[in-house]
Amino acid sequence: MGKIATRDAYGQALVEYGKDNKNIVVLDADLAKATKTITFKKEVPERFFDMGIAEGNMMTVAAGMATTGKIVFASTFAMFASARACEQIRNSICYPKLNVKVAATHAGLTVGEDGASHQCIEDIALMRALPNMTVISPCDGLEANRAIKAAIEYDGPVYIRLGRAAVEDVFDAETYNFELGKGIQVKDGKDVTLVATGIMVQESIKAAEMLKEEGIDARVINIHTIKPIDKDILIKASNETGAIVTAEEHNISGGLGSAVAEVICQNAPCPIKMVAVNEKFGTSGSPAELLEKYGLTAKDIVAKAKEAIAAKK
Secondary structure (H helix, E strand, C coil), X not given: CCEEXXXXXXXXXXXXXXXXXXXXXXXXXXXXXXXXXXXXXXXXHHHEEECCCCXXXXXXXXXXXXXXXXEEEEEEEHHHHHHHCHHHHHHHHHCCCCCEEEEEECECHHHHHHCCCCCECCHHHHHHCXXXXXXXXXXXXXXXXXXXXXXXXXXXXXXXXXXXXEEECCXXXXXXXXXXXXXXXXXXXXXXXXXXXXXXXXXXXXXXXXXXXXXXXXXXXXXXXXXXXXXXXXXXXXXXXXXXEEEEEEECCCCHHHHHHHHHHHHCCCCEEEEEECCCCCCCCCHHHHHHHCCCCHHHHHHHHHHHHHCCC
């Protein structure tokens, strides 16, 4: 299996889909090398604009460009995109429902040694609370590529959550199909459903393999679009397996777990356990060390799966 960071896949996709599409414009907040928009800058410098360390202004400029018919990608670290520029995204992009794509890299804990100030574990909660905003969290390079394509084709605000660390491939280009708002069943199972997003899809696949060794048949679902979320696939999983575990590289409040719980409690109640950061800020360390420290590994998913199964009526 190959390994590529979703931020790298983003940079490549900008060139692939944007080189010949004159309507695509890319803005960055002085982080082009890190966000990988520099790839687009080298190929199409006339449609790349470095806005400096002024994220709020970048979002308002993006909004203005969108009113002229441009498809605007605005990039910076997730921490600065979702938190520092939240007001401008809300009032200038989401309120008028403009065609701006906020491509936010360095999300989650796996920013690593950069520490708590740069590790964004609140962005899903912030962005999915905004009316008119679509929220995507791809799990591998291929999915990131297809997410960029889908964002280009969709007319409206999109928040795309991207990571710094290289991750293992989950999908194959010949068979993979990305559709906004539709979850993907990666593996079938009857005893419990593992619902994951981003890098936790890989951990959930590993967890399912570990559970299989103990005679537990786990279904794995990849929710790449957190808003609008695929209610049908979740309700079906609840009815058929009777227990759900959510897994995300995000704080436990307001993220994937909350979104799934909102659907399940209203439509098909079952025990739900959540694997997420438990109301703590991050710290410096390698990605692997941080996932272990904050309980975001396959073994943590296995433990929660057993709890969910035990809670079945």
